[in-house]
Amino acid sequence: MAIRDIVLFPDSILTKKCRPVEEVDDSVRTLIDDMVETMYDAPGVGLAAPQVGIPRRLTVIDPTAGEEEDNLYVFVNPEIIEREGVIRWEEGCLSIPGVYEHVERSARVVVRALDRNGEPFELEATELLAVCIQHEIDHLDGVLFLDHLSRLKRRIVLKKYKKQLSKMAQQDDPNDGEPPD
Numbered sequence: 001m002a003i004r005d006i007v008l009f010p011d012s013i014l015t016k017k018c019r020p021v022e023e024v025d026d027s028v029r030t031l032i033d034d035m036v037e038t039m040y041d042a043p044g045v046g047l048a049a050p051q052v053g054i055p056r057r058l059t060v061i062d063p064t065a066g067e068e069e070d071n072l073y074v075f076v077n078p079e080i081i082e083r084e085g086v087i088r089w090e091e092g093c094l095s096i097p098g099v100y101e102h103v104e105r106s107a108r109v110v111v112r113a114l115d116r117n118g119e120p121f122e123l124e125a126t127e128l129l130a131v132c133i134q135h136e137i138d139h140l141d142g143v144l145f146l147d148h149l150s151r152l153k154r155r156i157v158l159k160k161y162k163k164q165l166s167k168m169a170q171q172d173d174p175n176d177g178e179p180p181d
Contacts (some may be wrong), residue, residue, distance in 0.1 A: 001033045003041050009096045009144065009161070018048075018055045018083070018140045020077045024118030032060060032074055040066045044094045046132045047137035051095050059121050059136035063128045068086040073111040079135055081122070082110035089131045093146045098164035099157055103148045105134045 008012055021028055032052060039047040043065050049058040061073045085107030092100040107131045112122045125133055135145060146154050 001030075001037045004034050004038045005127045006038065006042065006047075006094050007051050007053050008165075009093075009141060009146075011095075013053060013055060014095055014139070014144060015052050015142045016050070017142045018050055018056050021114075024076055024114055024116065028058070028076070029116055031056075035060045036072065039094075042094050045128070046136045047094060048136045050139055050142075057140045058141065061129070061132045061136060063132055073129075074116045075111065075133070076115070076118070078111050078113035078133070078140070080106075080109050080134070080137060081112050082108075082124075084108040087127070087131065089128070091131065091135055093135070093145055093172045094148065096113075096144070096161055097168070099147060101145070101153065101157055103131075103145050104134075105131050109133055111137075120148070138177065 017037070022043060026028050031049065031052075035047050035049065035052060037057070039045075039060055039062065041162040045063050046059060046061040049056045057077045059075050059078065061075070062071050064071045083106035086104055088102050088104050090100050091103045107130065108124065108126045110124045111120060111133050114120055137145075138144065146157060149157060
C-alpha cells in the first residue's frame, strides 16, 4: 500500500466524468488499498479515484474516518438508484483543503455498485453516509461540492480557498518568500 498525492482544485481531472472500471482485478484492488491509506492519512471520510489522478469510477468511504471498525465502504462503478428527502450538511473536500460549506443533498439514497471483489451489491444510506456517497459519486461525474453553491457563495468560498492555498505555499517555502543566499 502507498499514500498517493491528492489532486487539488482547480486541476482539470476533477471536472471530468470518469470512465467505468472494466474489471476488478489485482491492480484495481491495489488502487483501492492505496486510496484507503491515502484517505485515512489525509484524514478524510471519502476519496474518489480522480482525486488521486485516476479517471475511473471508484470511491472509498468511511464516515468515521477510521475511528470505528467495519465502516469502510468500497464502491466500484456506483450509481444511485433511489433518492428521497432533503438534508443539509456541512461538507469539505480533500481536493479543496480548508474550505467547508453547507450543501443540500438527498436524505436517503440507495446505491448499486461492485465491491472490491467485483461482486454486485446494493446499499441504503442515510445521514452522513448518504452525504458521502453523493459527494463521492459527484466526483466521478466531474462535479464538486462547490457546484452546488450559489454563484455568490461559490465566489466567497473560492476567495477563501485561494487565501488558503497562498498560506500553504508560504508554509512550504523554506526561505519564507526570501530569495536564497
